[in-house]
Structures are given as structure tokens and as C-alpha cells.
Amino acid sequence: MEYTILVINPGSTSTKLAVYNDDVVICTDKAVHPAEELKQFRGIWEQYPLRMQVVRKWVDENLKKCSAVVTMGGLLRPVPGGTYKVNQRMIDDARANYQGEHASNLGCVMAYEMAQDFNCLSLIVDPVSVDEFEPLAFYSGHPDIRRRPLSHALNIHASARRASIELKIPFDQSSFIICHLGGGISIAPVRNGKIIDVNDASSDGPFSPERTGGLPLQQFITLSMSGKYTETDLRKFVMGEGGLTAYLGTNSIEEVEKKINSGDSIAEEIYQALAYQIAKEIGAMATVLSGKIDGIVLTGGAAFSKMLTTWTADRVRFISPVIIFPGEDEMKALAQAALRVLKGEEKTKEY
Numbered sequence: 001m002e003y004t005i006l007v008i009n010p011g012s013t014s015t016k017l018a019v020y021n022d023d024v025v026i027c028t029d030k031a032v033h034p035a036e037e038l039k040q041f042r043g044i045w046e047q048y049p050l051r052m053q054v055v056r057k058w059v060d061e062n063l064k065k066c067s068a069v070v071t072m073g074g075l076l077r078p079v080p081g082g083t084y085k086v087n088q089r090m091i092d093d094a095r096a097n098y099q100g101e102h103a104s105n106l107g108c109v110m111a112y113e114m115a116q117d118f119n120c121l122s123l124i125v126d127p128v129s130v131d132e133f134e135p136l137a138f139y140s141g142h143p144d145i146r147r148r149p150l151s152h153a154l155n156i157h158a159s160a161r162r163a164s165i166e167l168k169i170p171f172d173q174s175s176f177i178i179c180h181l182g183g184g185i186s187i188a189p190v191r192n193g194k195i196i197d198v199n200d201a202s203s204d205g206p207f208s209p210e211r212t213g214g215l216p217l218q219q220f221i222t223l224s225m226s227g228k229y230t231e232t233d234l235r236k237f238v239m240g241e242g243g244l245t246a247y248l249g250t251n252s253i254e255e256v257e258k259k260i261n262s263g264d265s266i267a268e269e270i271y272q273a274l275a276y277q278i279a280k281e282i283g284a285m286a287t288v289l290s291g292k293i294d295g296i297v298l299t300g301g302a303a304f305s306k307m308l309t310t311w312t313a314d315r316v317r318f319i320s321p322v323i324i325f326p327g328e329d330e331m332k333a334l335a336q337a338a339l340r341v342l343k344g345e346e347k348t349k350e351y
Helices: 044-062 088-095 103-118 153-166 217-224 231-238 243-248 253-261 265-288 306-316 330-342
Strands: 004-010 014-021 024-032 068-072 083-085 121-125 139-142 175-181 185-191 295-300 322-326
Touching: 004 044, 004 103, 004 330, 014 044, 014 330, 024 044, 024 330, 044 103, 068 103, 068 330, 083 330, 088 103, 103 121, 121 330, 153 175, 153 185, 153 295, 153 322, 153 330, 175 265, 185 265, 243 253, 243 265, 253 265, 253 306, 265 306, 295 306, 306 322
Parallel strands: 004 068, 068 121, 175 295, 295 322
Antiparallel strands: 004 014, 014 024, 083 121, 175 185
């Protein structure tokens, strides 16, 4: 029996869509949401009708039947990795932005609504809130603040599996630093298939196309208390209007490289600073693995940038060989997880 699977993957600046027959992709598309378009909305749930309209139009044009709708989970409660049925508790937590606001929170509601249309399963896989931390990783420096295991878990797991196959190392005996480079940046030490630490891409680590990453704390406290910004403004300041967007007015890697290639020396220095900060975080995570590393993997949409990956690799290849997997395995990984459930090879978990 052949199964038809709809994959929906909302990200910071795009909504990716695909139809699979079993694990073979039949059609795929990416609806890009420019920063200027998204500025009119106060939050991600105000974006929902616009994004859902795009999804429904594309599905109407490309899909007549469906066995399951699958998406990546968002900033939900901490849960083990795996595949979960969408339920009301999950939807309520997503709408409440339980651990923070991010476009991935939209996914489970999108999947549920589309599954209702087709009377089929709605699933999430490896949500952003996958918790595989070791105990020491939770400490922040103050008992009132606990570090959170939030990451691009789906692509991190998928890239670690792919690297272990490429290097012919058993996945459950492997040791990698996986760097997901996208609208947000997650850099994770992955030991024996588990994400044992990671920077919270909404609060820490390198800046990214639209996020500030970690900021000098004393200056940020002063800025926060200045009266210039509301809480909503500050959240946008660090996530949505930071990083390359703040420095150069665009979240597009392609636009930044055009500026550099046309002789913009300021854009070049800022882009080099991005590579510099990525490399610094890789170095920090190398200590978590005590320097025992099979490879450093640069993946995600920004890994298509030869400029960025070259500058980064030049700084870190002394630690371990660098492997580059441009783009993400997320869409196929989502489809394969749904297929395992449909075939009875894997049981769904209850959220």
C-alpha cells in the first residue's frame, strides 16, 4: 500500500510544503515571507491566516487525498525526541507560545486543520523543545534562570544520522557538533545520537539573519530600562529584527552577498563577524565533547553560502573535519517519520 503524506514546515521567513508518496517526493514548494511583509504583524499568530491561506491554495492545487499531515513541532513543553499525534493540549500550548514565540508553533495547528479536511492523522516530529540535555547543561549562573533545551532538533538529528552514515560510524556511537544555520542558529554537541547541549537560538549563541543571539548583558539591561522599548518591542529586537536584519536591513543571505560582491566593505565585515561568532560557539561546544569529535557539520539554508561556510571552516577545522550539508533534511525526515507510523514500524507518543 502506498501512502500520501503532506509535509508542512513553517519557519521564520518561509513556509515549506511537500507531498510524498511513501518517502519519494512528488512535489515541493517554498513560500517566502519577506521581512517587510511580516513587519505588519505584531506576532506569529497574526501571521497565521496569511500563511494558512498560502498553504490551502497550494494543497488545493497539488493534493487530492492524504494519509497523514506532518510538521515540525514548536516551542512546546520539554519532551523526548519522537513522533507525536497532535492533540488539544499541544494546540493550546502552541497558541500560548509556551516556551516562546516562533513560527514553528504554527505547525501543529496547520497540520491539524489540514488533516481535518482529509480525515487523516496529524503529527509532529522532534519538536524544537526536544530535551536530551545532560544535567550540567541546565545551569545558567542563577537559580532563577534555567537553560532551556530548545533547538532545530529535527535537522540536527537528521544531519547527525547522515554524517554517521557518510563516515561509516554507528549512530549510537558517534560524536558530532551539528550547526544548523538558518533564520536562527543552533549549534549542538550530539553524542550517541542525543543533543546533550545547545545554545537557545532565540536567546543565545551567534547572531543570525534576524536574531541578535547573546548580547552584552549590562548594556541590554540599560536598554531594557530606558523606557524606549515595550516588552513586545524587546522581543522583536532580539528575535525578528536583530542580526543581519538590524545591521543591513535584510534577512536574505543572497542580498548580503550581493552587497559584498558590489564592494560593500561594511557588509563584508558584518558577514565575517557572523562566521566568527559561529566558529566561537563551535569551539565552546567542542569542550562539551572533551575534544572527541568525529566531525563538525554545517547545515541549514545558510550553509549554501560558500562565503560563510569557508570563513567558518577555516577557523574550526583544526578541531575536527568539517562536513557541509547545504539545506535541511527536515522535509524528508518528517515524511519518513510519518511513514514509519503509517506502516506500524513506530508508535506515536502522547503529548
